[in-house]
Amino acid sequence: MTVVSRRQFLKLSGAMAATLAIIELGFDEKKIYADSKNIKIFGVKPTPTICPYCAVGCGILVYSKDNDVIFTEGDPDHPINEGTLCSKGTTLRQVFTSDRRIEKPMYRAPGSNKWEEKDWNWMLNKIAEKIKDTRDRTFIESEGGAIVNKVESIACMGGAALDNEEDYLLSKLMRGGLGLTFIEHQARICHSSTVPGLSPSFGRGAMTNHWIDLQHTDCALIMGGNPAENHPISFRWLLKAKERGAKIISVDPRYTRTSAQADLYSPMRSGSDIAFLGGMINFILENQLFHEEYLKTYTNATFIVGDEFDFNDGIFSGYDEENRKYDKTKWQFKKDENGEIIKDPTLKNPRCVFQLLKKHYSRYDVDTVVSITGASKERFIEICEMYGATGKPEKSGTILYAMGTTQHTVGVQNVRSFAILQLILGNIGVPGGGVNAMRGESNVQGSTDFGLLFDSINGYLEVPTTDDATLSAYLKRITPKSGYKVNNPKFVVSLLKAYYGEEATKENDFGFHFLPKITAERNYSHLRLFEAMGRGELEGLFLFGQNPVVGGPNSGKEKEALGKLKWMVAVDLWETETSSFWQNEAGSDPSSIDTEVFFLPACSSFEKEGSITNSGRWMQYRWRAIKPKGKSKADLEIIHLLARRLKKLYKGNFTPVAQSISALSWNYGEGDHPEIDLVCREINGYDMKTNQLVSGFAGLADDGSTCSGNWIYCGYYPEKGKNLAKRRDNKDTGMGNYLNWSYAWPMNRRNLYNRASCDSSGKPWSQEKVSIYWDSVKSEWVGNDIPDFGKTTSPDDQNGTNAFIMLADGVAGIFSTSTNDGPFSEHYEPFESPVLNGLSSIQLNPVVQFGDQDFNPKGDSNKFPIIATTFRVSEHWQSGAMTRNQPWLSELMPHMYVEISEELAKEKGIKNREKVLVSSARGEIEAYAMITKRFKPYKLRGKNVHHVGMPWHFGYKGIAKGATANRLTPHVGDANSTIPEYKVFLCDVRRVQ
Amino acid sequence: MMADYIKFVDVTKCDGCRACMVACKNWNDLPTVTEEYSGSIQSHAKVNAHTWNVITYNEHETANGGFEWLFRHQSCLHCVEAACEKACPEDAISHTEFGSVVIDHDKCVGCGYCVQNCTFDVVELATYKDKHGKEYRRAQKCTLCTDRLEQGLEPACVTACHTDCLIYDEKEKVLSEAEQRLAKIKERFPNANIYNPQGIKGTTTVYLLADKPSVYGLPENPKVPLSQIVWKDYAQPLGKAMFGVTTMAVVGSVIAHAMNREKGEHKGGQDHE
Ligand code: SF4
Numbered sequence A: 001m002t003v004v005s006r007r008q009f010l011k012l013s014g015a016m017a018a019t020l021a022i023i024e025l026g027f028d029e030k031k032i033y034a035d036s037k038n039i040k041i042f043g044v045k046p047t048p049t050i051c052p053y054c055a056v057g058c059g060i061l062v063y064s065k066d067n068d069v070i071f072t073e074g075d076p077d078h079p080i081n082e083g084t085l086c087s088k089g090t091t092l093r094q095v096f097t098s099d100r101r102i103e104k105p106m107y108r109a110p111g112s113n114k115w116e117e118k119d120w121n122w123m124l125n126k127i128a129e130k131i132k133d134t135r136d137r138t139f140i141e142s143e144g145g146a147i148v149n150k151v152e153s154i155a156c157m158g159g160a161a162l163d164n165e166e167d168y169l170l171s172k173l174m175r176g177g178l179g180l181t182f183i184e185h186q187a188r189i190c191h192s193s194t195v196p197g198l199s200p201s202f203g204r205g206a207m208t209n210h211w212i213d214l215q216h217t218d219c220a221l222i223m224g225g226n227p228a229e230n231h232p233i234s235f236r237w238l239l240k241a242k243e244r245g246a247k248i249i250s251v252d253p254r255y256t257r258t259s260a261q262a263d264l265y266s267p268m269r270s271g272s273d274i275a276f277l278g279g280m281i282n283f284i285l286e287n288q289l290f291h292e293e294y295l296k297t298y299t300n301a302t303f304i305v306g307d308e309f310d311f312n313d314g315i316f317s318g319y320d321e322e323n324r325k326y327d328k329t330k331w332q333f334k335k336d337e338n339g340e341i342i343k344d345p346t347l348k349n350p351r352c353v354f355q356l357l358k359k360h361y362s363r364y365d366v367d368t369v370v371s372i373t374g375a376s377k378e379r380f381i382e383i384c385e386m387y388g389a390t391g392k393p394e395k396s397g398t399i400l401y402a403m404g405t406t407q408h409t410v411g412v413q414n415v416r417s418f419a420i421l422q423l424i425l426g427n428i429g430v431p432g433g434g435v436n437a438m439r440g441e442s443n444v445q446g447s448t449d450f451g452l453l454f455d456s457i458n459g460y461l462e463v464p465t466t467d468d469a470t471l472s473a474y475l476k477r478i479t480p481k482s483g484y485k486v487n488n489p490k491f492v493v494s495l496l497k498a499y500y501g502e503e504a505t506k507e508n509d510f511g512f513h514f515l516p517k518i519t520a521e522r523n524y525s526h527l528r529l530f531e532a533m534g535r536g537e538l539e540g541l542f543l544f545g546q547n548p549v550v551g552g553p554n555s556g557k558e559k560e561a562l563g564k565l566k567w568m569v570a571v572d573l574w575e576t577e578t579s580s581f582w583q584n585e586a587g588s589d590p591s592s593i594d595t596e597v598f599f600l601p602a603c604s605s606f607e608k609e610g611s612i613t614n615s616g617r618w619m620q621y622r623w624r625a626i627k628p629k630g631k632s633k634a635d636l637e638i639i640h641l642l643a644r645r646l647k648k649l650y651k652g653n654f655t656p657v658a659q660s661i662s663a664l665s666w667n668y669g670e671g672d673h674p675e676i677d678l679v680c681r682e683i684n685g686y687d688m689k690t691n692q693l694v695s696g697f698a699g700l701a702d703d704g705s706t707c708s709g710n711w712i713y714c715g716y717y718p719e720k721g722k723n724l725a726k727r728r729d730n731k732d733t734g735m736g737n738y739l740n741w742s743y744a745w746p747m748n749r750r751n752l753y754n755r756a757s758c759d760s761s762g763k764p765w766s767q768e769k770v771s772i773y774w775d776s777v778k779s780e781w782v783g784n785d786i787p788d789f790g791k792t793t794s795p796d797d798q799n800g801t802n803a804f805i806m807l808a809d810g811v812a813g814i815f816s817t818s819t820n821d822g823p824f825s826e827h828y829e830p831f832e833s834p835v836l837n838g839l840s841s842i843q844l845n846p847v848v849q850f851g852d853q854d855f856n857p858k859g860d861s862n863k864f865p866i867i868a869t870t871f872r873v874s875e876h877w878q879s880g881a882m883t884r885n886q887p888w889l890s891e892l893m894p895h896m897y898v899e900i901s902e903e904l905a906k907e908k909g910i911k912n913r914e915k916v917l918v919s920s921a922r923g924e925i926e927a928y929a930m931i932t933k934r935f936k937p938y939k940l941r942g943k944n945v946h947h948v949g950m951p952w953h954f955g956y957k958g959i960a961k962g963a964t965a966n967r968l969t970p971h972v973g974d975a976n977s978t979i980p981e982y983k984v985f986l987c988d989v990r991r992v993q
Numbered sequence B: 001m002m003a004d005y006i007k008f009v010d011v012t013k014c015d016g017c018r019a020c021m022v023a024c025k026n027w028n029d030l031p032t033v034t035e036e037y038s039g040s041i042q043s044h045a046k047v048n049a050h051t052w053n054v055i056t057y058n059e060h061e062t063a064n065g066g067f068e069w070l071f072r073h074q075s076c077l078h079c080v081e082a083a084c085e086k087a088c089p090e091d092a093i094s095h096t097e098f099g100s101v102v103i104d105h106d107k108c109v110g111c112g113y114c115v116q117n118c119t120f121d122v123v124e125l126a127t128y129k130d131k132h133g134k135e136y137r138r139a140q141k142c143t144l145c146t147d148r149l150e151q152g153l154e155p156a157c158v159t160a161c162h163t164d165c166l167i168y169d170e171k172e173k174v175l176s177e178a179e180q181r182l183a184k185i186k187e188r189f190p191n192a193n194i195y196n197p198q199g200i201k202g203t204t205t206v207y208l209l210a211d212k213p214s215v216y217g218l219p220e221n222p223k224v225p226l227s228q229i230v231w232k233d234y235a236q237p238l239g240k241a242m243f244g245v246t247t248m249a250v251v252g253s254v255i256a257h258a259m260n261r262e263k264g265e266h267k268g269g270q271d272h273e
């Protein structure tokens, strides 16, 4: 057996792990550690998994032995992290070893102050009875004359940490079987502004590029995100770009660990993003830094806008003040007699999009921008110049963002501003470019793809409403006349076949009436869900790993609402603040709370198998490293066991309340644990007659001959035994795209819109950055990526430059006709702001909708003069349940604190390490003062304003405990996505006497 | 002859993620030592018996009025001339073939001389209980993951580090690359320097620092005091021969104490904010 020569060190880490003795995966066992008798991993076979925390999707090796996990380390074969990890990935071991894991089902009776252990059977039977009882009493068959077949008294939340297969079964059971309309999850409160921001701009709502691609950038603008802390391994690739000479710009209200690595940092007060970005757009247009050819070829800059479009003092044409709504028909393009949009290729017509864009943002001059944002003039100009340099055809710039962008009343327009900026610079579709929405939960991409939000069903198809009396009416509404979405009927019918199998026939509209219909125009999102709960309209709630008592806006109020429920089912690894909201510790009086609580212990990600989809849309498989801890179970099994019981309860019953669940096809084997391969097949889709797997969405039909549980994933499992999510070939196929590693939706394309990486003739803008190009000899697109375009559609074809295939016009939308709050972005002040809007007389986004007032008291800037924001830290994750229950991570970040500038501390007489009270109109919390040079007071429109920030991970459970920042945050949301405005509100800070 | 390898820490690449801290705990099965709130995000004032590396965070106003948030991976430097080794009356501390300075726990009696004499204040005593419940103490610190090195694996912290702030590679190569890197970062960090103090004949963990050593709480020009060299290389062998090991340990304690007082000024002067 080989003894390692000392010279081999560096390679060895990789080689060592290549002993992945998982022979099925095709690894050679190189017996290089045969002599490592003394080290603890000697002879232990590691199992590869993917990190369950953020959506970078790093590979981890789990070493388990004697039913214990003895070590976890980065997977050196994984192309994204190459053996490295952040602190959370490194400590994955303690997700298993922590003695705080809940290992048995627990029940809390009404009025009781304690948990009782129960067995699984008792729990599941009881839950199934509760569901049936609630449904049978509250089922809605018709509404306003329309058949709706729905249940609006039970809500289901969570799913971003589940596997794709689990998310699929979850939305199938909850929507397709039980008829729920209140289906929501973490994506609503983290990235729901991304989809409506990116979709009208580019066609899809996903991160455009992928992590490894960041290395090709020439300049990264990081704004509304803090990747060094929250997506740490992304920094590996940004630093590689930096080695190549790329620049990093960090714009953030406070100086972060990301800022420390940046070439340029600028402060910007929370809530002034559009002013900042509008200023950049203006600067780039004024100084001719834009990419003109790209603009003319790939965007709607040339389109002529109809005469009715107008903009005046913060308001676009078509405003209905009473309903706080726009009539979007006033924003349409001008068409000729043939119905074709009129264009001006010279960009000179004052009514073309380009000229209107220039006019709109001309108001965002440098002086105005700095007075609104609080940035310094010099630094702002430096940033405009540095980032504007990526407008050169051969250069690319990338934008990285997360919750700092999305969680605002203007969240969607923040994202739209990024899109516009990138389009004028020609930075979309190119390697090292893109608008990269950094997802923060390992599978929040997948959970969103699988329809776990009230307004979309699998694959981003719009949810049916009371306006859709029949399948054909529905299909007519959701199918445009051009663009790829003309295929929507195939995707919908294939989904109905996947849901209802034989019960979905042509005669019965493929079971379209089994699907619940939401009330048209009604909003069922997180904010409204809790308000409905507060009004006592909900009886039951499912929580799959979601913890709103820590993570919800105005969380104290949301906690109170939970007490109005009759029953709650919490599926989690840990006892969360939400599942134990009735305890004294939570500030509740157990005897006065009648909610029955069922706690079902879930197992962790490496105690089961399944796939997750990272932020770059890579669908990666995770194998089981160890059996579930204690009596915990995989969510897949929990959903399955529940579905079987419900089907049994309703067996043979085809009355309206029973029909959807009776018709639901649920054939995943005989065992208690469903056969995951059968779930995978159904997601991909197959021919209903031959059972042959479909090789891609082009193979789906609208006549009921195929099924597919999610069209965008169709093709990941093209033939028997070939689940492409399991691929682990880490040879770089070119430009770091690793086409044979896992699978990326759609159709394994790694960078979206890559047709735009070439000029109109099909030649790459940069020879250093070749994505795809037109090979005139072969007459097809070839290169380093799979074309996100017709493979044989020649550049000369009439659609040959329609790089944005998902949009009806084939070109990207600088001007959007579908966004609720206007075709261009416009700066408005946050719900709570200490200053007046410096750009118009309209203070707040004029189409923001308000919910129940008692959920959202508004703070007055005289009483609460300080701007506050919340943030995350590298060492904790989301509501902290996963990390605050682990010793090592808790040790790194054990205390709740608030970051305060030296100037504010002095004014308030606060010393470092002292305890302070932070209060808002919603509540008050205690935290340690962290007096820091990283926060500075802002000068806004001549006024000095203080700004503080605090982590929102803490709660009263776990090892690391602390006050919950979200007790302070407002219950108001964006005009399109209703994402809560977590990221900016007013507060006051004072010493604890 | 095998090439010399060193652990190299380029602090200008560090993004403060602290994977190295938990990678060390995970590999070495170390328990937690949770500290009181410190007023910064730094978790521990300095390394301790169960926390063998600590990331320090320093909000630093530069000479020209600028601001830098300076991070440093703090752990044992594995000095070529190691004061701890010289101080140990039991010969429990030695250099391995990798240049790492390791403590032999079969020989260590927990007297603590190394703790008091370490040039960089990175050794501490850990308290354990034997099977009869009796407490005993042993000196603990970073081992440079010598057990991993023996098997051809990089140190655990190095493996985890995603920014390549930490690397483990051939000394010659690393040092020449470090010079180039230094030239590159001078513009932003005019005081940047390579920290490989020659007064102790160099170290096996070498730093590229963004500012003067003192900004990081490191001695500018450390030396092992002559008294200690005399103690280790002459007095101790002689003493043991004359008085026996136990008596010598008592004598040693007095001397160590005196030496400690002598170098007291840099004790506790770590780069904690
Ligand atoms: S949390 Fe994110 S960056 Fe850290 S190891 Fe996991 S996937 Fe990688």
Ligand code: SF4
Pocket: B076, B077, B078, B079, B082, B083, B084, B085, B101, B117, B118, B119, B120, B121, B122, B123, B141
């Ligand atoms: S740093 Fe201290 S413990 Fe480490 S070798 Fe040097 S003197 Fe000894």
Ligand code: SF4
Pocket: B023, B024, B025, B027, B028, B052, B053, B075, B141, B142, B143, B144, B145, B155, B156, B157, B158
């Ligand atoms: S080299 Fe090993 S023992 Fe030393 S700090 Fe790194 S991980 Fe810990």
Ligand code: SF4
Pocket: B013, B014, B015, B016, B017, B018, B019, B020, B021, B055, B073, B157, B160, B161, B162, B163, B164, B165, B166
């Ligand atoms: S792992 Fe590397 S980047 Fe992270 S804190 Fe440690 S040295 Fe710095």
